[in-house]
Amino acid sequence: xxxxxxxxxxxxxxxxxxxxxxxxxxxxxxxxxxxxxxxxxxxxxxxxxxxxxxxxxxxxxxxxxxxxxxxxxxxxxxxxxxxxxxxxxxxxxxxxxxxxxxxxxxxxxxxxxxxxxxxxxxxxxxxxxxxxxxxxxxxxxxxxxxxxxxxxxxxxxxxxxxxxxxxxxxxxxxxxxxxxxxxxxxxxxxxxxxxxxxxxxxxxxxxxxxxxxxxxxxxxxxxxxxxxxxxxxxxxxxxxxxxxxxxxxxxxxxxxxxxxxxxxxxxxxxxxxxxxxxxxxxxxxxxxxxxxxxxxxxxxxxxxxxxxxxx
Numbered sequence: 001x002x003x004x005x006x007x008x009x010x011x012x013x014x015x016x017x018x019x020x021x022x023x024x025x026x027x028x029x030x031x032x033x034x035x036x037x038x039x040x041x042x043x044x045x046x047x048x049x050x051x052x053x054x055x056x057x058x059x060x061x062x063x064x065x066x067x068x069x070x071x072x073x074x075x076x077x078x079x080x081x082x083x084x085x086x087x088x089x090x091x092x093x094x095x096x097x098x099x100x101x102x103x104x105x106x107x108x109x110x111x112x113x114x115x116x117x118x119x120x121x122x123x124x125x126x127x128x129x130x131x132x133x134x135x136x137x138x139x140x141x142x143x144x145x146x147x148x149x150x151x152x153x154x155x156x157x158x159x160x161x162x163x164x165x166x167x168x169x170x171x172x173x174x175x176x177x178x179x180x181x182x183x184x185x186x187x188x189x190x191x192x193x194x195x196x197x198x199x200x201x202x203x204x205x206x207x208x209x210x211x212x213x214x215x216x217x218x219x220x221x222x223x224x225x226x227x228x229x230x231x232x233x234x235x236x237x238x239x240x241x242x243x244x245x246x247x248x249x250x251x252x253x254x255x256x257x258x259x260x261x262x263x264x265x266x267x268x269x270x271x272x273x274x275x276x277x278x279x280x281x282x283x284x285x286x287x288x289x290x291x292x293x294x295x296x297x298x299x300x301x302x303x304x305x306x307x308x309x310x311x
Contacts, residue, residue, distance in 0.1 A: 046097060046303035049286070057210040057278075057287035058299035062089040079280075081211025082250035088298045096275070096288050096302040097132045103304045105136045106279060106286065109177055113281030119147035121176045123157035126273045129169040135160045144179050174259055175277025178208035182282075210278040210287025212252035212297065222246055222254075233258070249295055252278075256291040275300070 049056040057079075064071040065087075076083065098106075102124065109120060119142040125135040137160065139153035154172065161170035183205045219241060226237040236258040240246055245254055256276050278287045289299040 045306050047306055048303060052103070052304060053284060055283065055285040056302055057285055058089050058289075058301040061087060061299055062091070062301075065089065076211060079207055079209030079211050080214050081209070082214050082253055084249050084295055085212060085253060086296045087211070088296065090290075090298055090300045094131065094300055096300050097130065098302055098304045099132065099134050100305050100307050102133045102136045105138060109138065109279055110281045110284055113177060113179070116141075117179045117181070117282065118143055119145070119177050119179060121147045121149045121153065121174070122277070122279075123149065123153055124173045124175060124273075124275075124277060125157055125161045125164065125166070126171045126173050126275065127166055127169050128171045128273060133173075134164060134166070144181075147176055149174060171273035173273035173275040173277065175279060178210065178213065178278055178280045180208060180280060180282035181206045207280075207283065209280045209283055210285050212250055212256070212278070215251050216249075217246055217251045217254070219244075219246060253291075253295065253297070260291055 049059065060075065061072075064075045072087070075081075076087070081087075105122075109122075113120075121139040121142070123137045123139065124133050125137075126132065127134050135157070137153050137157040140148070140150050142148065157172050161172070164170070181204075222237060222241050226234055226241065229237055240254050240258065245257070259276075260272060260274070274290050275288055276291055279285070280287075286302065287299060288302050289297050292298060
């Protein structure tokens with residue numbers, strides 16, 4: 001028997017931290033249909049984000065887009081998303097399947113960040129032919145304002161891909177977590193992900209969801225990054241600087257462009273997957289998306305396998 005899912009943002013209360021929920025304010029009908037066990041009605045042996053008490057930003061975003069530009073703007077602002085980007089959701093039916101093992105590691109991120117709220121980079125091993133996340137390496141912990149992928153973390157992920165015998169279907173995709181500052185925990189301005197710095201900020205609530213963040217870096221910051229980069233990585237950074245992309249787009253998106261040019265694969269372990277991931281542990285929110293040129297981001301919906309597939 002099917003029933004309507006409650007709003008994944010406010011859980012049916014109509015309020016989001018004492019303000020009107022940006023999605024429910026003018027919601028039109030149910031967001032998605034599930035059976036009484038919480039399983040999606042169309043994904044076989046997979047379970048939906050709602051069944052795991054988690055949120056797929058792609059589902060929430062799709063609802064906001066259907067409701068119109070004002071709903072999309074409210075959602076983006078509530079989650080501190082980059083206002084310079086164009087956001088879309090893949091409605092072709094393509095979905096990413098997350099293995100039970102990978103989801104267990106995401107659950108670890110949810111739990112750890114409830115306590116320390118620190119950013120963590122991670123590298124996902126993808127089975128490209130199946131659009132399936134099969135393994136993940138959680139890299140060196142950052143602080144409340146930044147994190148960096150390390151060579152060791154990338155090599156570990158590459159070794160896992162070899163051990164799994166994925167062959168030419170193996171791809172690495174990159175992700176990182178975003179913090180959520182509840183009022184009592186705010187100690188400074190959230191500057192950016194992937195190599196940022198912090199400064200003082202009034203104690204207010206700031207929620208960074210699974211949008212690329214609305215934090216920008218200046219020219220000098222990118223010049224500093226270039227000075228520390230490997231020679232093969234500098235062309236991508238030169239483009240950010242010379243085309244002044246850092247003025248148009250936030251630091252997250254510029255980092256994605258660099259990474260797609262193998263900036264974050266300095267060891268030459270193989271072609272990156274076009275997926276990027278952002279996890280907001282304190283919101284139990286996960287976003288998986290394609291990075292496009294000219295400031296476009298396309299989210300892809302995801303489901304979680306009930307049990308790890310035997311190979």
